[in-house]
Amino acid sequence: MSDPHPTPLPEIRLRPGEARRLKLGHPWVFSNEVATGLQEVAPGAVVQVVDPRGGPLGVGTANPHSLICVRLFSRGRHPIDAQLLEGRLRQAQAVRATLELGDTYRWVHGEGDRLPGLVIDRYGDGVVVQPLTAGADGLLPTLLPLLIALAAPAWVVVRADSPVRDLEGIGSWVEIAHGTLPPAPVVHEQGIAYRFDPLAGQKTGFFLDQRDNRTRWAKLAAGERCLDLFCHTGGFALAAAAAGAAEVVAVDRSEPALALAAESGAANHLASRLRFERSDAFAFLEAATTRWPRINLDPPAFIKSRKRLREGITGYERLHTLALARLxxxxxxxxxxxxxxxDLPTFLQVVARASAHAGRPVRLLAVSGAGPDHPVLPVLPESAYLKCLLLQADG
Known part of the structure; x- marks a missing residue:
């Protein structure tokens, strides 16, 4: 895209009655809300959204092939230009500085930081940028120089390979956009040095959203035998071992992730408390005869789209039934x-049904989510994607 973008912009006109939600601050336009203009624009185009009478509602990026066909960056007729993008980056950076998160955090969390479709994670002197939409792809030529000027990173990786991009109908690619990636990247958290892969690991290489939940888990793991399923690169497993867990069995089916986890365990002198096992979590639980005082489940998203909701719920119920039998x-x-x-109510129903199936009554001790560097818009509650429950089982 050019910067500033040309005027007049292509116009997306809404159907009667469909502007109310946007006027309340919602950043998305759905394809069934559009009267005219959508089919004429290319994926990633910057567009002007107007109400049925032509009144300006906002400026955003469009994709006629996506259910969420427009994501608003600004209101009225404010352009998506370098000044707006730099201002949003600075605002997000200032909030993280106030939160005192150190040098590793989510710098930009999409809609929560008013930069829809864009994730930026800071890893010490490096940055990983994750564009999730065609519109975010189009902003990169303007955004990357701004980011580099603001943060002065030693390296920047662009991870345009999230499965979410499939819903946009756009391809995947990964590149080192700036600097030189170190041969063995490390992220530091709570005194632990974790090896991670910013080029191929899940999300941007490390699960920054679980920071606070790992801290809680570590406190609960001290002196206990722990089972960590879907351990990925060992975030929860190493936190438990460093806190003094008697033993941690960590299971994942990804050999590269387990290799990084084992490398981190050795580098942090925790290998004697850690045992990594390559296995499918369901198969592991079905074959297990041991009971563990502490079990952590952190699976990937089972539900990739709404049409797979029932299938995903069945998978979650089965997983929790098996896990409760081994608690x-x-x-x-x-x-x-x-x-x-x-959503959270449905997740709680899943646990309740699993508890009944396993014959293991449970009580809910705590509910949490992602850390404060993953802000949520109250008008967009579905952006609070991470739900974390702490449960205790009766006998």
Whole structure:
């Protein structure tokens, strides 16, 4: 895209009665709300959204092939230019500085930081940028120089490979956009040095959204035997071991992720407390005969789209039924869901049904989500994608 973008912009006119939600601050336009103009624009185009009478509602990026066909960046007729993007980056940076998160945090969390379709994670002197939409792709030529000027990173990786891009009908690619990536990148958290892969690991290489939940888990793991399922690169497993867990069995089916986890365990002198096992989590639980006082579940999203909601719920119920059968009497289960389409009430229903199936009554001790560097718009509650429950089982 050019900067500033040309005027007049292509115009997306809404159907009667469809402007109310946008006027309340919602940043999305759905394709069934559009009367005219959508089919004429290319994926990623900057557009002007207007009400049925032509009144300006906002400026955003469009994709006629997506259910969410427009994501608003500004209101009225304010252009998406370098000044707006730099201002949003600075605002997001200032909030993280206030939160005192150190040098590793989510710098930009999409709609929560008024930069829809864009994720930026800061890893010490490096940055990973994750464009999720065609519109975010189009902004990169303007945004990357601004980011580099603001943060002076040693390296920048662009990870345009999220499965979310499939919903936009756009391809995947990964590149080192700036600087030189170190041979063995490390992220530091709570005194632990974690190896991670910013080029190929899940999300941007490390689960920054679980920072606060890892801290809680570590406190609960001290002196206990722990089972960590879907351990990825060992975030929860190493936190538990560093806090003094008697033993941590960490399971994942990704060999590269387990290799990084084992490398981190050795580098942090925790290998004697850690045992990594490559296995499918369901198969592991079905074959297990041991009961653990502490079990952590952090699976990938089982529900990729709303049409797979029933299938995903079935998977979650089965997983929790199996896990509860292997939880020791009085034991603690921490369980997370990052499925965008599984809301908290439904997640609690999943746990309740699993508890009944397993014959293991549970009580809910705490509910949490992502850390404060993952802000949520009250008008867009579905952006609170991460749900984390702490449960205790009876005998």
């Amino acid at each position: 020791a009497p009085g034991g603690l289960l921490m369980t997370s869901s990052c499925s965008h389409h599984l």
